[in-house]
Amino acid sequence: MSELKETSDHVASGDVEIFYRKFGRPGRMPVLIVHGLSYTSYDWIDAARLIACDREVAAMDMRGFGESTWSVQHDYKLESQSADVVAVLDALGWSRAVLMGHSFGGRVMLACATWQPERAGAYISVDFAPDLAPAGRRHVAERIGRQPDFFKSVEDAMAYHGHQDVPLESRIRRRWESFLRKTEHGYVMKRDLHYRDMFRKALETGKSAPVPDFLWPMMAKITIPTLVVRATESDMFEPQTLEKAKKLNPRFVGVEIAGSHNLPGDNPTGLAQVVTKFLDDTSL
Known part of the structure; x- marks a missing residue:
């Protein structure tokens, strides 16, 4: 339409x-x-x-x-x-x-x-x-906080996020292609590494950023x-x-x-x- x-x-x-x-x-x-x-x-x-x-x-x-x-x-x-x-x-x-x-x-x-x-x-x-929920919050911290700077391929990025053997024409692959940008060093996620570093620090120190009390x-x-x-x-x-x-x-x-x-x-x-x-x- x-x-x-x-x-x-x-x-x-x-x-x-x-x-x-x-x-x-x-x-x-x-x-x-x-x-x-x-x-x-x-x-x-x-x-x-x-x-x-x-x-x-x-x-x-x-x-x-x-x-x-x-x-x-x-x-x-x-x-x-x-x-x-x-x-x-x-x-x-x-x-x-x-x-x-x-x-x-x-x-x-x-x-x-x-x-x-x-x-x-x-x-x-x-x-x-x-x-x-604590379990979900921990899962997000682990997944984002341990993200590498670059992935070698779209497949590597999908595997890191739990998607194995994804067909080339699948909806999941198209989604991940939209979330990745190809560079000379590999594929970078379209999310500022500031977020990765924030969660990585929380994992290393054991201290998560508090949820705002307001x-x-x-x-x-x-x-x-x-x-x-x-x-x-x-x-x-x-x-x-x-x-x-x-x-x-x-x-x-x-x-x-x-x-x-x-x-x-x-x-x-x-x-x-x-x-x-x-x-x-x-x-x-």
Whole structure:
């Protein structure tokens, strides 16, 4: 369908250029999506297309990820990431939008919705809450923290991330090709090594960066329509944490759908369905 054609662009924000993909056509309130630490906007293409049936939907690459540039100053503060969201909203001409974030992107969008409330029509958290499950947090630290500077091939990168004997034309391979950049030294992941070094230091010292203590208070005070989605097989978001979120703020709509932490990859159709229902129910 012509209205679901993907377009893309970059916008300057601070010391970086932020890349974003856009789908759909003007209609109901638009949706802006931010990915997590192990993903890029590419991972949201399928779900974004489905959500964009009656509105515009954009998925951006965080600074240091995907097709966005890396910060020379290693400025990856939450405040700067929130400002990047606003820069994309401005570039798109959206005065307000539904702010949706997956995993770490949920943190970014929660902060943006709190600090820039006039830009947020609703907040959607996809497999994110301030309390991270210890097993999942350790798994992320190990996988990112032990990542080499370069991989010899796409196959080596996939094997490192648990994908063996992947067919050349498979969806998984295409995804990893999108997350890698070929250089004279090998294949580098499209994620600033700042993140690798941060997790590596945590592994070496045994001291992880603390989760900001202002995130739960942010969730408690948020008054815009909010959807919290948990993946049934998530290793990052425990069932009791979803109950904690719903008790903390009775306005929240909390749902569980089938899939792992990688919901946009595992179950884009189910994810799009719960997001669409939420937007319909809240008349957004």
